[in-house]
Amino acid sequence: MKLSFTKMQGAGNDYVYINGFDYKLTAEQAEQLAIQLADRHFGIGGDGLVIIDPTDSADARMRMYNADGSEGRMCGNAIRCVAKYIVDAKIAEKETVLIDTLSGPKTIVMNSVTPLESIATVDMGPASFALPDIPVTSKEEQWIAHPFDTSQGTFPITTLSMGNPHGVVFMEEIESLDLPKLGAAFELHPSFPQRINTEFVVVHSPTEISMRVWERGSGETLACGTGACAAVAASVVNGHCDPETWITVHLLGGDLDIYYSEETIYMRGPATIVFTGEIEVDI
Numbered sequence: 321m322k323l324s325f326t327k328m329q330g331a332g333n334d335y336v337y338i339n340g341f342d343y344k345l346t347a348e349q350a351e352q353l354a355i356q357l358a359d360r361h362f363g364i365g366g367d368g369l370v371i372i373d374p375t376d377s378a379d380a381r382m383r384m385y386n387a388d389g390s391e392g393r394m395c396g397n398a399i400r401c402v403a404k405y406i407v408d409a410k411i412a413e414k415e416t417v418l419i420d421t422l423s424g425p426k427t428i429v430m431n432s433v434t435p436l437e438s439i440a441t442v443d444m445g446p447a448s449f450a451l452p453d454i455p456v457t458s459k460e461e462q463w464i465a466h467p468f469d470t471s472q473g474t475f476p477i478t479t480l481s482m483g484n485p486h487g488v489v490f491m492e493e494i495e496s497l498d499l500p501k502l503g504a505a506f507e508l509h510p511s512f513p514q515r516i517n518t519e520f521v522v523v524h525s526p527t528e529i530s531m532r533v534w535e536r537g538s539g540e541t542l543a544c545g546t547g548a549c550a551a552v553a554a555s556v557v558n559g560h561c562d563p564e565t566w567i568t569v570h571l572l573g574g575d576l577d578i579y580y581s582e583e584t585i586y587m588r589g590p591a592t593i594v595f596t597g598e599i600e601v602d603i
């Protein structure tokens with residue numbers, strides 16, 4: 321069959337977007353398509369696949385799949401792009417939209433910059449540091465700068481859930497890291513039965529940090545929205561950054577602004593159309 325798609329990116333975290341109002345895709349088909357379409361040599365190319373489905377409880381429902389076909393519970397960069405998509409397609413004729421995800425509904429406020437780019441502010445909900453929420457196989461309650469042994473050495477890790485699992489490690493520098501080796505040592509560690517996304521973070525000031533990210537299911541990406549929120553939450557909880565003020569997070573693909581409070585976390589960043597097209601798929 322011929323499938324219409326839109327390729328979009330947020331801070332360089334790029335996904336193939338399919339309009340689920342037009343195509344009804346089962347979870348099995350979506351997993352298969354994610355692997356096929358995300359391939360940068362034999363497919364369209366991307367960090368995974370996002371399907372925008374109808375729902376009665378919100379303006380749309382987001383289903384996101386990593387490049388290996390695994391389903392993610394939440395994606396910060398994709399939810400901004402989904403909001404842009406439904407506003408542009410007039411699925412929602414307003415600037416504040418509600419999108420359902422596996423980790424609950426999120427409210428997004430849109431500001432159009434150019435026809436191809438919007439800036440979106442997302443209410444991401446609160447961070448949870450409780451180990452069963454991540455989950456982490458340990459009897460302790462929280463891991464805040466917890467000495468964590470991996471095949472690549474021992475690192476102080478702070479773990480949290482942003483609707484999906486994150487580990488944050490503060491470092492002196494991140495340019496020289498061998499992320500495929502290091503990221504995989506965290507992602508596949510037996511302490512994380514559902515695997516984990518890991519952020520490697522340098523703190524510049526109480527309102528500015530840089531990070532590189534290794535995403536479960538997709539490897540190193542140019543940005544991770546939930547990861548940027550996790551990095552800021554961990555920076556505040558470890559006393560490196562200020563709460564209740566906007567913090568700039570520099571990522572390989574651009575900047576995201578994050579506001580942390582105990583009640584909720586806001587994320588502000590771009591949502592950009594790259595191109596649209598049609599592809600013949602065998603599903």
Ligand SMILES: N[C@@H](CCC[C@H](N)C(=O)O)C(=O)O
Nearest residue numbers: 392395396397484544545546
């Ligand atoms: N890129 C994302 C997160 C995507 C899902 C993640 N790899 C997972 O499986 O939890 C973001 O922008 O948040």
